[in-house]
Amino acid sequence: MEMLSGGEMLVRSLHEEGVEYVYGYPGGSLLHVYDAFYNQSAVKHVLVRHEQAAAHMADGYARATGKPGVVMVTSGPGATNTITGIATAFTDSIPMIVITGQVMSHLIGDDAFQETDMMGISRPIVKHSFSIKHPSEIAEVVKKAFYISTTGRPGPVVIDIPKDMTVPNDRHEYSYPKKVKIRSYTPPQKGHSGQIRKAVELLLEGKRPIIYSGGGVVLGKASDQLRKLVRELNYPITQTLMGLGAYPATDRQSLGMLGMHGSYEANMAMHNADVILALGARFDDRVTNAVNKFCPDAKIVHVDIDPSSISKTVDVDIPIVGPMDNVLDEMLEILAEIKADKNSAALPDQAALESWWNQIEEWRKRHAGKYDKNESGLLKPQEAIQGLWDATKGQAYICSDVGQHQMFAAQYYKFDEPNKWINSGGLGTMGFGFPAAMGVKLNFPDEMVVCVTGEGSIQMNIQEMSTCLQYGIPVKIFCLNNGTLGMVRQWQDMNYEGRHSSSYMESLPDWGMLAASYGHIGINVEGKEQLDQAMADCFGKYKDRLVFVNVVIDPDEHVYPMQVPTGAMRDMWLSKTERT
Amino acid sequence: MRHIISILLENEPGALARVVGLFAQRSYNIETLTVAPTEDPTLSRMTITTSGPDRVIEQITKQLNKLIEVVKLVDLTEGAHLERELMLIKVKASGAQRAEIKRTSDIFRGQIVDVTANVYTIQLTGKTAKLEAFIEAIGPSCILETVRTGVSGIARGEKTLSI
Numbered sequence A: 001m002e003m004l005s006g007g008e009m010l011v012r013s014l015h016e017e018g019v020e021y022v023y024g025y026p027g028g029s030l031l032h033v034y035d036a037f038y039n040q041s042a043v044k045h046v047l048v049r050h051e052q053a054a055a056h057m058a059d060g061y062a063r064a065t066g067k068p069g070v071v072m073v074t075s076g077p078g079a080t081n082t083i084t085g086i087a088t089a090f091t092d093s094i095p096m097i098v099i100t101g102q103v104m105s106h107l108i109g110d111d112a113f114q115e116t117d118m119m120g121i122s123r124p125i126v127k128h129s130f131s132i133k134h135p136s137e138i139a140e141v142v143k144k145a146f147y148i149s150t151t152g153r154p155g156p157v158v159i160d161i162p163k164d165m166t167v168p169n170d171r172h173e174y175s176y177p178k179k180v181k182i183r184s185y186t187p188p189q190k191g192h193s194g195q196i197r198k199a200v201e202l203l204l205e206g207k208r209p210i211i212y213s214g215g216g217v218v219l220g221k222a223s224d225q226l227r228k229l230v231r232e233l234n235y236p237i238t239q240t241l242m243g244l245g246a247y248p249a250t251d252r253q254s255l256g257m258l259g260m261h262g263s264y265e266a267n268m269a270m271h272n273a274d275v276i277l278a279l280g281a282r283f284d285d286r287v288t289n290a291v292n293k294f295c296p297d298a299k300i301v302h303v304d305i306d307p308s309s310i311s312k313t314v315d316v317d318i319p320i321v322g323p324m325d326n327v328l329d330e331m332l333e334i335l336a337e338i339k340a341d342k343n344s345a346a347l348p349d350q351a352a353l354e355s356w357w358n359q360i361e362e363w364r365k366r367h368a369g370k371y372d373k374n375e376s377g378l379l380k381p382q383e384a385i386q387g388l389w390d391a392t393k394g395q396a397y398i399c400s401d402v403g404q405h406q407m408f409a410a411q412y413y414k415f416d417e418p419n420k421w422i423n424s425g426g427l428g429t430m431g432f433g434f435p436a437a438m439g440v441k442l443n444f445p446d447e448m449v450v451c452v453t454g455e456g457s458i459q460m461n462i463q464e465m466s467t468c469l470q471y472g473i474p475v476k477i478f479c480l481n482n483g484t485l486g487m488v489r490q491w492q493d494m495n496y497e498g499r500h501s502s503s504y505m506e507s508l509p510d511w512g513m514l515a516a517s518y519g520h521i522g523i524n525v526e527g528k529e530q531l532d533q534a535m536a537d538c539f540g541k542y543k544d545r546l547v548f549v550n551v552v553i554d555p556d557e558h559v560y561p562m563q564v565p566t567g568a569m570r571d572m573w574l575s576k577t578e579r580t
Numbered sequence B: 001m002r003h004i005i006s007i008l009l010e011n012e013p014g015a016l017a018r019v020v021g022l023f024a025q026r027s028y029n030i031e032t033l034t035v036a037p038t039e040d041p042t043l044s045r046m047t048i049t050t051s052g053p054d055r056v057i058e059q060i061t062k063q064l065n066k067l068i069e070v071v072k073l074v075d076l077t078e079g080a081h082l083e084r085e086l087m088l089i090k091v092k093a094s095g096a097q098r099a100e101i102k103r104t105s106d107i108f109r110g111q112i113v114d115v116t117a118n119v120y121t122i123q124l125t126g127k128t129a130k131l132e133a134f135i136e137a138i139g140p141s142c143i144l145e146t147v148r149t150g151v152s153g154i155a156r157g158e159k160t161l162s163i
Helices: A006-016 A028-038 A051-065 A083-091 A118-125 A135-150 A193-205 A215-219 A223-233 A264-272 A324-340 A350-366 A381-392 A404-412 A433-443 A462-471 A486-495 A511-517 A528-538 B015-025 B054-066 B096-107 B128-138
Strands: A002-005 A021-025 A044-047 A069-073 A096-102 A128-131 A156-162 A171-174 A209-213 A237-239 A254-257 A275-279 A299-304 A318-321 A397-400 A449-454 A476-481 A521-525 A547-552 B002-010 B032-037 B043-051 B070-075 B081-092 B111-115 B119-126 B143-148 B152-155
Touching: A002 A006, A006 A028, A006 A135, A006 A171, A021 A051, A021 A433, A028 A069, A028 A096, A028 A156, A044 A462, A051 A069, A051 A083, A051 A096, A051 A433, A051 A462, A083 A096, A083 A118, A083 A156, A096 A118, A096 A135, A118 A128, A118 A156, A118 B015, A128 A135, A135 A156, A135 A171, A193 A275, A193 A299, A193 A318, A193 A324, A209 A223, A209 A264, A215 A223, A215 A324, A223 A324, A237 A264, A254 A264, A254 A404, A264 A350, A299 A324, A381 A404, A381 A449, A381 A476, A381 A528, A397 A404, A397 A433, A404 A449, A404 A476, A404 A486, A433 A449, A433 A462, A462 A511, A511 A521, A511 A547, A521 A528, A528 A547, B002 B015, B002 B054, B002 B152, B015 B043, B015 B054, B054 B070, B081 B128, B096 B111, B096 B119, B096 B128, B119 B128, B128 B143
Parallel strands: A021 A044, A021 A069, A069 A096, A096 A156, A128 A156, A209 A237, A209 A275, A237 A254, A275 A299, A299 A318, A397 A449, A449 A476, A476 A547, A521 A547
Antiparallel strands: A002 A171, B002 B043, B002 B070, B032 B043, B081 B119, B081 B143, B081 B152, B111 B119
């Protein structure tokens, strides 16, 4: 059998798992491992400028490809700097492997140099974590980590490796396990057939049905099945922030996003529905508004791979635990069977469905994504996002930061495909978008990859411009610059009588010079004409360059619709003056 | 309502921390917790008593089941079960009190396991309510120290929690 050092085993194990890129930053406790990297070329290492960005890069890669991203950082500050990135992935159920160095095992607990209890610090925000006790465990632990991270409800897994586990001359037998079995971990393989049949029957009884789908459909790679089901039923569908793209936004049956900044028609249809099919969504507080007023007339079917998501905040009538693709396949089969039986009493009431659609079309007309144009002469953020959509024909990977620009992107960039809308939905991590975009672009060099951001968020990981220069990662940064922390300011306008406490970004840099100093291109945009020109240049003559597009927008714009706090789904502000 | 959750857990470092951490993170309440290895040294058996509305208890069991080290768990209070707790209680026992305490201890089937001229240490086993009744019967003024193990529980009859 082959004899390898722990460091070599780790790198080989990653190769066995098909890992092409590892995002990380070296340091004392990982020097043996980095030396093992040096001697091979199968697994490439990307050196970031801050460990948080490594985690977001891995995360962006995972969201775009469905495969786990791999992070490698040293002990102590290296490890703690990844915490926000791990928490971001955990909240959105993203598969990720985080390998952290640790001080030598005999020093653990001594407050040694760059020692921190990473197992302890990361515990609440990981799906699982391993601490290596002997070099010979490494291959099996890596195998288990990938298995746990990618199956069931995915999530980040930490592997903490003391330095003495990776010593070059300490060699042990190495073979990579083909299979792994963990007796206490058996992710669901199949939904309960009886429940699925009951669910289909309930759905067909609906007179005002709606499908509410979330990130679980994207993660469960069940977009095709979802599309078939929605079309087969001719029911309206609304998607959560995390689910956008699983069903095409430009399709007639799509009502857009629901929730706090959801569309008027989506929130109205949810509130008035009599049957809701919830797919891989978790009835998050940003969706339901006040739980006790949530969809009063609806019977709810909830499909999720995680039993703890079911009846967590909202009681459901028919729970189904299982993998999304498998459950939807079975639903489609049962539906076909019922439709084939001409005598079946279970067929939907077409007249009721038609009047439901008529009602929805009425709602659609009321708000319809309206916003006031060019009142102040400045570009509106909505207009800017629409300009981006036009320039990219809706085909770009959009990696968003967090704030107003994120909501505008979710509302106005119509996603027609899954895995192309990449944002920190659950944790709301500012600084996520840029490194996430880098992770995507590195793996899809021929695709358009845009970081939609604001002047607040972008400065939280701006240092990665340097990484982009080193590795030639030509992402486009589309910065909606309103000179203010827009979402904070919006809340201050609406709830604090306009007292803008610490929401104004003073001392902003000259973005063009900043980009140029890193060897990139900076373009300043004021007005629609300049926007169109900038877009043409971004994807034309500067196709292979990182371009920082500073889009000056109206600072007074708010995101609407906005649900009224403690209200029901239907209670919304539709503009600064119009309420439902 | 009070629930007794019995858990088979991988006997590995960090497993206990994950269980306790889960309760703290999600602000679930732990009243008692006991844990020790089973006849199979790779497994620990843990008993947790907790209380809360049904929705919270359902979440507790589901979240516990998600922990990779949790092999199996059961809410014992859903069926017939036995529960026991052991208490060691040190009480002042001098003069006329001495005989009275001995009698009370006998009534509760306690055993005096250590004696000095002025102090009895009594060992008592039973349901939580029985231990509390004893504490009340003895009266707070003569109690010097109490230590309790927390509840251990097991299902009645043929039902077992095993892999």
